[in-house]
Amino acid sequence: MRNGNVLISGGGIGGPALAxxxxxxxxxxxVVEKAPAPRPGGQAVDFKGETHFTVLTxxxxxxxxxxxxxxxxxQEIVDAAGRRLAVMSGEFTGGDLEIRRGDLSRVLYERTAPHCEYLFGDSITSLTDxxxxxxxTFERSAPRTFDLVVGADGIHSSVRRLAFGPEADFVRHLGYHYALAEVDEDFGPPSMYNEPGRMVAVGGPKSPAFFVFASEPLDYDRYDAGQQKDILARAYAGMGWRTPEIINAVRRSGDVYLDSLSQVRIDRYSAGRVVLLGDAAYGNTLGGFGTGLAMVGAYVLAGELAEAAGDHRAAFAAYERHMRxxxxxxxxxxAGPFMAPPTKAxxxxxxxxxxxxxxxRMMIKMGDSFATDIDLKDYPALTK
Known part of the structure; x- marks a missing residue:
């Protein structure tokens, strides 16, 4: 397998970057992706520091x-009467460079689509190493054999489940859920409102409503928007400020995404010819580093595969040695207790x-130091 045939599960950020x-x-x-097309919208993601900018360049x-x-x-943090309590600066929330997740995904897809195969509306059902x-085997496509398989399919990775074991063995629920909903209404300047254990935030036009709330693990269909809207309505019942208006806007919206705040803990990134990338390997929801980790991880994994001249074991070991x-x-x-503190204090x-x-400034400086804490190699096969 000098220049082999690679299947990537996940068409969001890490998958197309690796492609x-x-x-x-x-x-x-x-690249196989369960969604029928590249997903638009989503939350803003950011890049910070020399390492991220080197990879983008x-x-x-x-x-x-x-x-x-x-x-x-x-973004203003307001009380129930709309009075400003504090301001969450754009420098804190947006890093050095901020972009909507859907826009970044589209850029990466458009760069790669002419040069690789995309299977949208499909998913992996079994892996035999x-x-x-x-x-x-796939849900819709005919079975095929690949030299390598990469799971870049998020915290709820199907590849990780099939190759490593049940999700419960590797994913820790952090006691919170979050949701994003594309709403048509303009709720004015970006504002955030808290009550103990609950947060709701809205921005200007074309910005999604954003929710974080304390919750035990929830059992629901992640592809059923109606169920997710019902969960939000129950979780935010009785909340003050403009919350009832925002929940009504969510009810009218066509697009909502609800998920847990979770953390991945896994003792190895690879098993045989299967390897994990991004949130599937090192996810921490809303932790502020997911996109940067996925982009850097894609560069390192590809570089090590290129340098290993067909030895995937050596490549996977080097990838883990650099990325761990x-x-x-x-x-x-x-991020849950910070976004939705559990008490008034x-x-x-x-x-x-x-x-x-x-x-x-101390928090921003700390984030910048984490973002650059890697000795980024120059891989000639990738930059020639």
Whole structure:
């Protein structure tokens, strides 16, 4: 397998980023994605520091990302009467460069679609690792054999479940859920409102409503928008400020996404010819580093595969050796209590951070140091 045939599960961010690099290194790539097309919208994601910008520059997409940047707008934290309590600065929320997740996904898809195969509206149903490859069956497509399979399919990774074991063995629920809903109404300047254990935020036009709330694990169909809207309505019943208006707008919306805040803990990124990338390997929902980790991980994994000249075991070991220390930030922290503090006292303390320029600068500086904490190799096969 010098320039092999690779299947990537997941067409969001990490999957297309890896496809870009693998095609450049001479691999044949297929990407399978359960959604029927690239997903638009979604939350804003950000890049910060030299490491992220080096990867974007080497990919040749930095100008595209800058063209589509959302700007990192300041957001007011308000009380029930709409009075300002603090301001969450755009510098804090948006990093050095912010872009909607759907826009970034579209940029990566458009860069890779002419050079690799995309199977939309499909998913992997079984993986059989053999001496000569991985035999893969699909929900819709005919079975095929690939030299390698990459799970870049998120915290609820099907590839990880099929190759490593049940999700419960690797994914830890952090006690919160979050939701994004595309709403047509303009609720004015970006604002965020809290009551203990609940947060709702709205932005300007074309910005999704955003929710974080304390909750035990929920049993629901992640592809059933109606169920998710019902859960939100129950979770936010009786909440003040403009919450009833926002929930009504969500009821009228066509697009809603609800998921748990969860953290992945796994002792190895690969099993045989199968390897994990991004949130499937080192996810921490809303941790602030997921997109950067996926983009850097895609570059490192592709580079090591290109350098290993067909030895996937050596490539996977080198990928893990480089990424494990860098991805350690995803093993700690829980954004839930920060976004939706469980008590009024914790709400007050959180708001104090945004009223103190010193504390805010310290948090931003810490985030920047985590984002650059890797010695990024130069892989000639990827940058020639």
């Amino acid at each position: 870009h690099w693998l095609v450049r290194a001479g691999f044949t790539v297929t 080497r990919m040749g997409v930095l100008d595209d990302v800058r063209r589509l940047r959302t700007g990192g707008v300041d 053999t001496r000569n490859g991985v035999h893969v 220390p860098y991805a350690k930030i995803a093993e700690n922290g829980n 914790r709400m007050w303390a959180r708001n104090l951070v945004f009223r103190s320029s010193f504390l805010l």
